[in-house]
Amino acid sequence: MKIGELAQMSGLNASRIRFYEAQGLIPKVERQGNGYRRYPPQVLQTLNIIQRAQQAGFSLDELKTLLPHPVTGDFNEQALVASLMRKVEQIEAMQVHLAENRAQLLAVIDGITSRPEGMACHANAERVMQSFKD
Template identity: 60%
Template sequence: MKIGELASLSGLAASRIRFYEASGLIAPARRLANGYREYPAETLDLLEIIRCAQQTGFSLEEIRHLLPQATPGNTGHDELLAGLKRKVAEIEALQHQLQQNRLQLLAVIDGIENKPEGMACDANAERMLAQMRERKGRVS
């Protein structure tokens, strides 16, 4: 299939497909006599894997190591499974950090919205910073 058809079916720009080819993520296309690229039908599946992997947070370098052709003659089952589990652990760590960030921001919002009666904004800001330092000291 030519690059235009592959781009249309995959939803990717032809330039992105050429980039993946130049990066070694997909096999080089066969060149026709007129210079057009001819891709095997399996390339469409591979592009879908790459697209989905990127959407779930994998970098192109991580994807490169997880793709079937990364381990010629081997299904790469164990490597694939290990890579997927590593990514889940990274996502869980990120979720934990985001939850901590959220709680900290909510505490700041609460402190701003519920400042003591008559306290000036700059004094409240100092109070909030002191509370944040105190919380940080307890966590460290």
């Protein structure tokens, strides 16, 4: 299929597809006599994998372990599973970090909103900041 058809079917623009080709994420295709590139149908599946993997937080370099071999179309199952497990571990670490950040922000909010009656805003800010030093 031509790049325009591939772009329409994948929801990506042609320049993005050419970029993925230049990065080695999809196989390079030679131009035909008329100057058009003809992509095999399995490239659409690869583009879908790329899109989903990027949404899951994979970098382009990490993506290379998720994609089928450009010639055989086979997946390296061990590398694929290892890469997916590493991403799950990274997500879990991020969740812990985000939960800690959330708790800290809620503590700040609580400190701000529980200002003693009659206390000036600047004095309350100092009180809240002092509570984090303790």
